[in-house]
Amino acid sequence: MSDELKKKILEYIREEYLEDDSMELKDDTPLISSGIVDSFSMVSLKMYLEEELGIKMTDEEASTEAFDSVNSILVLVRKKLAEKK
Amino acid sequence: MAYSNAVREQFRNTLKEVEEAGLYKDERYICSEQGVEIVVEYPRGSKPIKVLNFCANNYLGLSSHPDVTAAARKGLEERGYGMSSVRFICGTQDLHNSLEKRIAEYLGKEDAILFSSCFDANAAIFEVLFDEKDVLLNDRLIHASLIDGIRLCSAQRDSYKNADVGHLEKKLEMWKPRARNICIVTDGVFSMDGILAPLDKIADLADRYGAMVLVDDSHATGFIGKTGRGTPEHFGVMDRIDIITTTLGKALGGASGGVVAGPREVTEMLRNRGRPYLFSNAVPPPIISAALRVIDLVSETTKLRDKLEWNARYFREKMDAAGFRLVPGETPIVPVMFGDAKLANDMARELLQEGIYVIGFSHPVVPMGKARIRVQLSAAHEKEHIDKAVDAFVKVGKKLGVIR
Numbered sequence: 001m002s003d004e005l006k007k008k009i010l011e012y013i014r015e016e017y018l019e020d021d022s023m024e025l026k027d028d029t030p031l032i033s034s035g036i037v038d039s040f041s042m043v044s045l046k047m048y049l050e051e052e053l054g055i056k057m058t059d060e061e062a063s064t065e066a067f068d069s070v071n072s073i074l075v076l077v078r079k080k081l082a083e084k085k
Numbered sequence: 086m087a088y089s090n091a092v093r094e095q096f097r098n099t100l101k102e103v104e105e106a107g108l109y110k111d112e113r114y115i116c117s118e119q120g121v122e123i124v125v126e127y128p129r130g131s132k133p134i135k136v137l138n139f140c141a142n143n144y145l146g147l148s149s150h151p152d153v154t155a156a157a158r159k160g161l162e163e164r165g166y167g168m169s170s171v172r173f174i175c176g177t178q179d180l181h182n183s184l185e186k187r188i189a190e191y192l193g194k195e196d197a198i199l200f201s202s203c204f205d206a207n208a209a210i211f212e213v214l215f216d217e218k219d220v221l222l223n224d225r226l227i228h229a230s231l232i233d234g235i236r237l238c239s240a241q242r243d244s245y246k247n248a249d250v251g252h253l254e255k256k257l258e259m260w261k262p263r264a265r266n267i268c269i270v271t272d273g274v275f276s277m278d279g280i281l282a283p284l285d286k287i288a289d290l291a292d293r294y295g296a297m298v299l300v301d302d303s304h305a306t307g308f309i310g311k312t313g314r315g316t317p318e319h320f321g322v323m324d325r326i327d328i329i330t331t332t333l334g335k336a337l338g339g340a341s342g343g344v345v346a347g348p349r350e351v352t353e354m355l356r357n358r359g360r361p362y363l364f365s366n367a368v369p370p371p372i373i374s375a376a377l378r379v380i381d382l383v384s385e386t387t388k389l390r391d392k393l394e395w396n397a398r399y400f401r402e403k404m405d406a407a408g409f410r411l412v413p414g415e416t417p418i419v420p421v422m423f424g425d426a427k428l429a430n431d432m433a434r435e436l437l438q439e440g441i442y443v444i445g446f447s448h449p450v451v452p453m454g455k456a457r458i459r460v461q462l463s464a465a466h467e468k469e470h471i472d473k474a475v476d477a478f479v480k481v482g483k484k485l486g487v488i489r
Contacts (some may be wrong), residue, residue, distance in 0.1 A: 019246065040232075040242045040243060041243050041244040043242065
């Protein structure tokens, strides 16, 4: 589940944000601080995760820090999934 | 004193970081009026030299046009230097009103309202028109002033890939059920690439999803489109773009001043609630008077924009034939691509020594690995100016191994 989830998130980010297929994207690539994901469109990533996983994140939880890499997103998402159970 | 040595040190360190990142803005002094042939002191302290300017937003060559400066002088003599007031106290002359009407008419809109700059216009508009029930969908390459304006507003926001209508449609689909009003926000011409936003397709999507469209046409008003009315005219959608923001600081004389043109309710709301409008001085009389003359000039004939179009095409063809890599397009903004930041800057520096004033742009102004020199043509350039520029590009390009 975890690997699959990571793959899904990476795929979404690649499709939604990268202009160029040659750009490298790893689990720890900074997303917001590097400008790959601009703060205006971070919301679509949040909405995607909420819909895909049936979770709800508050604006405080979905901070720019929490969304700054696939790894940090996974930490938040796993916490929300555990709360759901 | 609160400006302690520690604070000074902190700021100096920040500036050092800016410099180390290659982002420090080194201003070149121009010791003449703005135009095609200018006198530049660079590096600082060196003997000023005569060069040809290929990096101004002086698209129609009106910055120092005799008719325009004469009109400014007339405005100065008859209506004074400044208004010493915001518009709603005692800063509105009849001429402000005349200019707003003329610009609205020129852009085919119900009404228009003047700001100190287009930055102010863009900073004002979103907060006044939209709130958390609404969604703003912006192109990812819009101008910094639109981004700041959107930040000042409580509306929900999302962005789409540059000029990518497929991506925009996905966003419209996603947001449609979640919004009271949706507004698509784009530049008409993207200033770093010189490409046009596909406004015809954007207008189709806007109709389909019931969205408004706002276009910042600062790099287009006066010369894009058959009669220079801008990007909406180019795409035949003048009546389908709701709001246009633009500037008097580029093609239309190049001094300063911004404009919002659109439905009357929009301009009235801005007059009553637009903070940069309410709390900054009225545009001064010499600029108003000159801008009225500029609107005459661009309305009477298409001579200047036609010449600019010819100049841009001629430059593109010659540079292409010489083997340079250009971002294809039809605007007078012609990016010559070098990829490497150092190479772009070396080219620009050597070109200045050859009498051609251009600037290299690199990350983060443009994407990493896409460094370039942005050449901007003007209607004031003559064929021989362009030939000289191309010859200089070829000479320096060969020297630096860019072309063979």
